[in-house]
Amino acid sequence: MNLTIRQLTTFREVLRTGSISEAGRTLGRTQPSVSAMIAGLENEIGFRLFEREHGRLTPTPEAHYFLEEAEAVLSRLTQSTHTLQEISNLKRGRLRVACHPAASGFFMPGVLGQFLQDKPAIKASLMMRSSKVIEELIASQQYDLGFTETPEPRKSIHQQDFDLECLCAMPASDPLAAKSLISTEDLDGANLATLFSEHPTFLQTSAAFKNTGKSFERRFELRTFLPGLQFVKAGLCYLICDLITAFSCNDPLHGTGGIVFRRFSPRISSSVSILTPAHRPASLITQSFSQKLAEDINAMKENVFL
Amino acid sequence: MNLTIRQLTTFREVLRTGSISEAGRTLGRTQPSVSAMIAGLENEIGFRLFEREHGRLTPTPEAHYFLEEAEAVLSRLTQSTHTLQEISNLKRGRLRVACHPAASGFFMPGVLGQFLQDKPAIKASLMMRSSKVIEELIASQQYDLGFTETPEPRKSIHQQDFDLECLCAMPASDPLAAKSLISTEDLDGANLATLFSEHPTFLQTSAAFKNTGKSFERRFELRTFLPGLQFVKAGLCYLICDLITAFSCNDPLHGTGGIVFRRFSPRISSSVSILTPAHRPASLITQSFSQKLAEDINAMKENVFL
DNA sequence: TGTATCCATAGTTTGTTTCTATGGCCAAAG
DNA sequence: CTTTGGCCATAGAAACAAACTATGGATACA
Incomplete structure (x- = not known):
């Protein structure tokens, strides 16, 4: 048995409206299309869903069982598409940031706070660690993004450097x-x-x-x-x-x-870097946050001379 | 967004095997087919599921979220197909039988008991009522099948009569x-x-x-x-x-x-009838049970003369 | 430097879905 | 009693989606 989403939605609409013609109308398809799809569906599941008599349609008792199943699958699918849309809109996800002490008191919380303003379903963690530990957390992919003084380049770490003036x-x-x-x-x-x-x-x-x-x-x-x-x-x-x-x-x-x-x-320069794991693609959230972080660092460089 | 079952299963297999070619092999399709389907899927949901680098595939973090959703939908669907197969095999359903006193002590329980032997998921109810009440229960579709002395024919009741010898x-x-x-x-x-x-x-x-x-x-x-x-x-x-x-x-x-x-x-004859609601299709279970009941009544007619 | 494997693209073929057109049936209306 | 208009099913054509074959570029390994 190989059911399709389309079969399920079609069936649901036919049962709801009680008519193949009407279902065709609300689904934006023609009556023969719906008719054929229901016939194919009945053929696949092995029993009738509707009794055709006097040119009318009467749902069989089994149709109500089938409706329950169809509804369950479809509602789960709807939930999934909603979740996926949230992921796509950066409304959902996880963001783990490791930050060296200098930035973790004020700068990073500020940037992160702004970033998460409109993203209630994002689970974020912000951890303060020494630069060396942060390198390890990124290289081992335990954290998504690190912010530290610029370290020695390593294969397992991708870094974006910022040369800041003391x-x-x-x-x-x-x-x-x-x-x-x-x-x-x-x-x-x-x-x-x-x-x-x-x-x-x-x-x-x-x-x-x-x-x-x-x-x-x-x-x-x-x-x-x-x-x-x-x-x-x-x-x-x-x-x-x-x-x-x-x-x-x-x-x-x-x-x-x-x-x-x-x-x-x-x-006198003091260089900092955004670190991300090199051997794993960054999540959309990480990419987006990394970009904002870079912008805010550059903005800081500009604004300090006002 | 309009996901299909095929997309979900294809994605799941690609993630599981870590390779488009391998997934194509296990799915019995060609590599370009799988490749195109994943590309189309990514296009629909609005974000990448795999990073293509060095000719290899690396799942993005979002892919793992997507897998959860895909698994949920697919497992619900699997459960549904299983249920539908049970319905098709008469392993699942509901059977409400109303029976007049003469048969409800021994004959009907015997027939029903045999019928339900291999059908553990069928919910059955057997109710003993007077013939008049049984007619009403059937006409009003509160019961699926009635067994009584033959009543006057009514539009709302379909009846199958058996002429029994006293x-x-x-x-x-x-x-x-x-x-x-x-x-x-x-x-x-x-x-x-x-x-x-x-x-x-x-x-x-x-x-x-x-x-x-x-x-x-x-x-x-x-x-x-x-x-x-x-x-x-x-x-x-x-x-x-x-x-x-x-x-x-x-x-x-x-x-x-x-x-x-x-x-x-x-x-001297005493006629009995199997009653079913006329204005509603009988369930598969009811049809099947009605057929066995008729057979057993006829068998009883034969065997009594041994 | 082959060789093998990977993935992507292009073009063709296949198969499914949908369409239009048509016919049978029934019920309500003229 | 016939007409009309609704229903559903079927058949054939058109449109679409998904599969295939063939090919090319890139990488890894011997």
Whole structure:
């Protein structure tokens, strides 16, 4: 027995209307077409669904059993098409994001929140992890998208890199706040907070001072930039800080009001990347989110100079 | 979106085997056929199900969602075809039988029991009612099949009549038991039990005695024949009894051992009928049962003369 | 560098579905 | 009593969908 959807819908309509001609009309087909389809259907299932007498149609008792089955299949199918449409419209799916600490406090939640605004049926997870762990989570396909400092390229990871410019953080009351571009000369001998010695931003910063022959005074050594902002706020030091952490100061919860950021010369860069598993196609949701994330990163690069 | 069963099964097989060529092989179709069907399917649902890279196929994350939906629809459909096959094989359905008292004690349960032997999924109901009530239950289509004494024909009832011969009941020890055919002369002046005066068997019996000029001694007047058998057993009377009640004496539960039945001349007939609703097609089960019932009635007519 | 396997495309063939046209039947209306 | 208009079934033609064969490009493996 090899039933088709078309047979089921046709039968349902014939039973509902009680007439082959009428069913043909509502289905937008001709009477002979419907007649033949019902005849073929009866032939396939092995018993009559309608009794033809006096040129009229009377459903057999078996027809009501068949209707139950047809309705069940058709309603399940309708549900499926609805689900598929939701998938197609990005209304349904799963999105697992792993994010390094700098962005996970403010930037990423903001982007993700906006993205999910009109997508109630998306199951999202946002996990904060160190850059190394994030690489593993992406390479092993346990997460759909990672956002970290740019790692060494790997075969199992696809990455999209963004070169971000570091900014110099200082209290709003600081005299240097009057300048729009800070140089090593401005910070000659001043107290600085930096990350640990292996970090690219430290290497670039110390090299900048060395190359310009200025004195580099490292007063604080940090794992991440964020806590350093408190020292800046207290007037204890300056901080050459990555763009995302700087951007996070837009969040009033951070308690970093009263700090301003200025461009720094020479340019210190802190590169971040969007990571996705290389050996598996990204889901539509992931693709869409990845695109929005990239746009928002670029928007941040633009807007910070307003 | 207008999905077909064929698309769903094809997709399922491609995902299962991970290859269009392999799926084509197991489905008994060619590779281009499967390829085109998947392409058409992707086109309809609006997103890719497989990524084609390096000439190989990788399912997208969405494909797994789609598989769930496809499996759900297909399994529901499979269940339906199974149910339909059961209906076709008379393994599933409903059978409501209304039966008059004479047959409902032994004959009808026996026939129905045999009929349902190999039909575990049939829901049956057997109701004992007076002949008048049975007519109404059939005319109003509340029951599928009725078995009663032959009623007046009605438009709303289809009936199949059986002319049954009445037999004379007597104790096995009775001298008349030696004869194979009993006549009014044999019972001249003997005590008889009969039904009430309006019943056709009473009318025929009394007429038989009158026509042959023999004395008709009615000692017991009954509503049904069955209790009369106890009087016969006690040697209190003879009883011209319908065939079905006589047949019921095969049941050891009846406590009617020691009674024998002999043909009677002139022939007294007691006609019974199978009733079905006229304005509604009978279900396959009803048709089948009605046929077996008719066969068993005819078999009873034959076997009683062994 | 063959060789084999994969998938996609193109064009043809096959088979199903739908159409139009027609005929039989019945019931209600003229 | 005949006409009319509704119903359904059948037959043949047209349209469509789905299958096939044949072929080409790409990749992996020997």
